[in-house]
Amino acid sequence: MPEDERFVDELGLAMHRTGDVFTPADSGALVEGGVARGRRRQARRRIAAVAGSVLAAGAAAFGGAYGAGIVGAGGTPAAASRAADPSLASATPAAFTGPQMVAAMRKVMPAGSITGVEATGVDERPGPTVSFVYDDHKGPSAVSLAVEGASAAARDRVTCPDKGAVPYDDCTTSTLPDGSRLMIMKGYEYPDRREKTKLWTGTLVAPGGGTVEAREWNAPSEKGSQISRAEPPLDTEQLEKLVSSDVWHAPLAQMSARHPRTPVPPSATQAPDGDTLRKTLRALLPPGIKVTGQGTGDDGEYTYLLVDDGRGVTRLEINVQPNMSDVRDQLFGSDSTTLPDGTQLSRRKEPSEKGGAGMVMWQADTMRPDGLRVVVFESNGAQQYGPKTRTTPALTLDQLTKIATSKQWLKWGRAS
Incomplete structure (x- = not known):
């Protein structure tokens, strides 16, 4: 059996449900981010920007572990085509699994080793997620990614939060050629900077409202670990390539199909300002x-x-x-x-x-x-x-x- 297939098969037996890796939003978490985005706290304290965001942020459990493996041989990212519209999904696609999430992530990550892998699929709670400790030989770093279906609050996820609620060093937003919205934010795990742990986030909202969000830290875990490097490993361009890769088309479409967005009747009132x-x-x-x-x-x-x-x-x-x-x-x-x-x-x-x-x-x-x-x-x-x-x-x-x-x-x- 080829090494990659053996890795995925063994991983499927070794992994257990992640539980805390991107749990549904609760009211307190949503507020913590500061500008309530109403998004499932994916963790998501998302930093959120918006009572809840924000950036609310993915809680990842990096214990338990699977042996080291090599990621992204050569570091060549998949084609940077953007997250698919749910309409592109097959009528009855096989559910995207946790091992497939791992395999997809391996395709788009730069070369390096991974340990502590955990993942869940479309038909598991809390949905398609993958997390691990990544090392490009410059220091181990926690990395996680989650795929979500369409949500009415998705657009808030790609709005830079007010700095009075969520301090950060840099935050940029852009519209990609297919109409997807992208936000790259470089901030901190602790807003008061009681520890030097940095948290960088790449969030992409597809035209259909589905979301792909990646998070990375400059330490081997979200919290409780000494920093291992000055900054997280993936730069702005690499974060964009990661969340906009076509490898996420299938889980994104399946999540939107399984959890369709509730139609919203037109409102006769003005939008808030x-x-x-x-x-x-x-x-x-x-x-x-x-x-x-x-x-x-x-x-x-x-x-x-x-x-x-x-x-x-x-x-x-x-x-x-x-x-x-x-x-x-x-x-x-x-x-x-x-x-x-x-x-x-x-x-x-x-x-x-x-x-x-x-x-x-x-x-x-x-x-x-x-x-x-x-x-x-x-x-x-x-x-x-x-x-x-x-x-x-x-x-x-x-x-x-x-x-x-x-x-x-x-x-x-x-x-x-």
Whole structure:
């Protein structure tokens, strides 16, 4: 049996389900990224940019391992044709498997060795993913990639987040010849840079709404390891080639076919814009709260205010996202409640996962029956990642809830 076939066959027996490698989005994770993108937290704390993004980021378990192998002999990438439209898929294609994800990744990675391989396929949870430790002889680095089906929130994944929510060194976006949107972001695993671990992300959203996202670190694991090199191994061009390769056409099409995007009826209302959102948010502030700063991200559905009740600055952020019904089940679980008008509500008080010492995140997340999502969240500092300016944020959780459930946001919902 050829070496490559033996590798794939043995890997299929050796690997176990990855579980945490790109788990579905939860409300807290979505907010942590800072600009709620409503995307499954693929991990996805995605850095997300948008309460949740962001960049929300793929949690990868790199333990357990498969023996070293050689990746991408010669380092020649596959043709850089772009992610396929779901319509190109066969009517009844065989499900793309975990071993096939590994084989596909081997075709597009530069030459090097891999260890600690884990992967899942289309018919496994959480979907097509692959992760491993890659070494190009310049230091071992964690690398992971996930393929997702079409989502109404996909376009938010390729919007550079507000730096006040997600600090990064560089972020670029572009439109590829086939209409795919690409974002390359070079940031950090910890926004407060408590450790020197860098996280670089390449995200491609195909014309049909499906997503291919790769992440790489300059350490052998996402967290808990000493850095092994100054920067992650793949540069901007290599990240683009990786996520735009045609090897992902099959799993991308299959995911979109198995999890079709819920059709969204046309809305008779205007799209959200940051300036109008900010004015509305200011008008809903409780008495005694002074605005000391403000800003709007590249995404018009997001804005923030810096507010002060006389005891220190709080960062108050909001996302107003129409047509989010397709991620309702990912955002609102058993800990949520349903209000008399049918609005689902989730409230949280928790430490800021990647903020500095003493940083907390409070949020009120809502979704109306028509899919209009309004999430309001605050942190006890001028930036989400610190430093803290006070022990707790300025607004109470009840005040956040009152803002999130205000009828002022209904203008961005679908006309009834």
